[in-house]
Amino acid sequence: MSDTIIDHGYIPEEHAPDPVVGHGDPTPPGKVAIWLFLASEVMFFIGLLATYIIFRSGSPKIFAEHAAALSKPLAGNNTLVLIFSSLTMALAVDAAQKGSKNRTIICLAITVLCAFGFMGIKYKEYSDKFTHYTVVAREADGKVFVYDGHLAEKTSDALKLTHAHRMAMPADGPFNIHWMSAQGVKTVAAMQAKETGHDDDHATPTTAGAAAPNATHADATHADHGGDYTLPRSTISQAITYGPWKNIFYACYFATTGVHGLHVVGGIVALGLLLGHALRGKLLPAHTEYIGLYWHFVDLVWIFLFPLLYLI
Amino acid sequence: MNEPEEPHGHTEPTPHHKINYYFIFFSLVILTIVTVLVAMHRFESEVVNLLLALLVASIKATLVAMFFMHLKFEGKLIYLIFIVPLLLCVLVIVALIPDILLTDPDKFPWSSSLKLFNSANLLVGGGAVESH
Numbered sequence: 001m002s003d004t005i006i007d008h009g010y011i012p013e014e015h016a017p018d019p020v021v022g023h024g025d026p027t028p029p030g031k032v033a034i035w036l037f038l039a040s041e042v043m044f045f046i047g048l049l050a051t052y053i054i055f056r057s058g059s060p061k062i063f064a065e066h067a068a069a070l071s072k073p074l075a076g077n078n079t080l081v082l083i084f085s086s087l088t089m090a091l092a093v094d095a096a097q098k099g100s101k102n103r104t105i106i107c108l109a110i111t112v113l114c115a116f117g118f119m120g121i122k123y124k125e126y127s128d129k130f131t132h133y134t135v136v137a138r139e140a141d142g143k144v145f146v147y148d149g150h151l152a153e154k155t156s157d158a159l160k161l162t163h164a165h166r167m168a169m170p171a172d173g174p175f176n177i178h179w180m181s182a183q184g185v186k187t188v189a190a191m192q193a194k195e196t197g198h199d200d201d202h203a204t205p206t207t208a209g210a211a212a213p214n215a216t217h218a219d220a221t222h223a224d225h226g227g228d229y230t231l232p233r234s235t236i237s238q239a240i241t242y243g244p245w246k247n248i249f250y251a252c253y254f255a256t257t258g259v260h261g262l263h264v265v266g267g268i269v270a271l272g273l274l275l276g277h278a279l280r281g282k283l284l285p286a287h288t289e290y291i292g293l294y295w296h297f298v299d300l301v302w303i304f305l306f307p308l309l310y311l312i
Numbered sequence: 313m314n315e316p317e318e319p320h321g322h323t324e325p326t327p328h329h330k331i332n333y334y335f336i337f338f339s340l341v342i343l344t345i346v347t348v349l350v351a352m353h354r355f356e357s358e359v360v361n362l363l364l365a366l367l368v369a370s371i372k373a374t375l376v377a378m379f380f381m382h383l384k385f386e387g388k389l390i391y392l393i394f395i396v397p398l399l400l401c402v403l404v405i406v407a408l409i410p411d412i413l414l415t416d417p418d419k420f421p422w423s424s425s426l427k428l429f430n431s432a433n434l435l436v437g438g439g440a441v442e443s444h
Contacts, residue, residue: 027389035393042397050404057412060358072348079344087337090380094333296380303372307365311351 034290038297041263045301048259052252052308059248065181066249067309071125075310078121079302085114086299089292096278096288104283108275111295115268122261129242129250133161134180136169136238137231144169144237145200146177148185149226157233163226168192168200177238178247186224202227256305263298270294329385336379343372410436 056063092107131151138144149164165182167189169175189201201224240246244254270291277284347368355361378384383394413432430440 027387031386032389032393035390039393039397043400046397046401046404050408053405054408054411058415076344076348080341083337083340083344086340086376086380087333090331090333293381296376299380300373300376303376304366304369307347307351307369311347312361312365 028286030286030290031293034293038293041297045256045259048256049304049308052256055248055252062179062247063249065184066247067253069181069183070253070310071128072310074121074125075306078118079306081114081117081121082299082302085111085118086296088114089295093285093289093292096283096285099283099285101278101281101283104288105275105278108271108278108288112268112271112275115264115271118264119261119268122257122264126254132182132242133159134177134185134240134242134246135159135161135231135236136177137235138237139235146175146180146185147229147231148180148182149229152228159231159233159236159239161229161231164229165189165201165224165226166229177240182226253309256309260298260301260305263301267291267295267298329382331379331382333380336375340372340375343368343375347372 088107088110092104092111095103095107128150133147133149133151135147136144137147145166146169147161147164147166149161151159152162153160165185167185170188186201189199193199193201242250244251274284274288274291347365350364350368351361355364377394383390410432414436434440
């Protein structure tokens with residue numbers, strides 16, 4: 001059994017194997033430090049995930065219904081982007097340790113680009129959510145409808161929704177705008193259409209304020225993409241976007257992915273500093289390895305977040 | 313000068329561990345596809361869905377940790393630092409299971425929940441609930 005650092009403490013560098021590329025004992029303090037940091041980060045993220053587990057087991061229907069609305073292709077692409085950036089990071093560490101400046105610069109640059117790509121896709125996901133509205137509005141004849149669609153335009157006196165579905169406000173039972181999803185509105189509208197024979201999702205609105213649904217509605221064979229509605233603000237009683245305030249699922253979703261996104265941004269800053277040094281001619285193999293460890297950890301967290309939030 | 317200093321000792325080159333990073337990358341891509349395919353085929357039991365998803369995610373995580381993070385080649389100290397939080401994570405989840413089990417069985421979509429709820433409730437000194 002070899003002597004380990006636990007047995008005899010840290011040996012001064014003059015007697016130790018090259019700590020820059022050293023693996024095994026004695027372990028360089030820098031590596032111990034970054035692993036300790038990662039250990040605390042693991043506990044941080046498991047706290048968030050445990051919260052998600054508790055809330056999910058308490059509100060399984062809300063979680064199942066709203067998770068289905070998240071974009072799996074976008075998140076899947078994000079996963080591949082992050083895994084690829086992990087590859088280029090590992091290659092950058094290897095290049096830095098072998099002293100090849102050009103390879104290090106290229107690999108670090110690609111890693112940073114992938115990180116920006118990840119944040120870009122994340123921005124698209126988030127902005128899709130923040131422009132997705134559920135609105136309760138009353139028509140001139142007093143009938144109240146629930147609309148769910150994306151914001152086409154916001155003027156000082158009206159909200160214009162596109163790809164929107166609508167249903168009549170249910171006459172009985174509790175109505176909570178926070179629990180409605182686009183699929184929910186579609187389903188209830190279909191149910192109401194069957195019961196009353198009047199299809200609110202596809203019918204022409206009775207007042208001049210709301211625009212007629214577009215022509216694709218009439219074609220039952222095509223996928224129902226919803227219609228366009230203009231809702232004067234004076235008729236709107238409730239409106240909510242799909243932000244973290246929407247319901248407990250979105251609170252969990254934005255908390256976990258938001259915190260993970262902040263970690264990616266932190267990684268971008270660190271990688272940028274490394275890249276800056278490399279471009280000025282100074283390779284930092286040990287620092288590159290430690291930041292590499294952090295970056296792989298960020299990838300690891302996403303590997304767990306992706307199936308938990310989007311797939312199951 | 314504010315340049316960060318690299319640790320300097322004698323520079324006898326140590327043998328670099330030869331890892332084929334591209335092979336690990338392609339394995340991870342395949343496993344990501346597997347993750348999506350597995351999720352598309354939903355099983356009856358939610359627990360099975362969850363465990364399957366976690367299993368594939370754990371395999372991917374092991375690959376990243378072992379090879380990209382060089383854990384395979386590290387010494388005991390690093391293993392200690394990394395194993396402890398892992399055990400604590402498992403502990404956190406296990407500690408939360410009674411909390412999950414003892415929520416209102418009406419809220420569970422799974423048919424076996426009532427039995428689990430009753431067992432857990434009897435354990436903590438409550439009574440059993442008959443099925444609705």
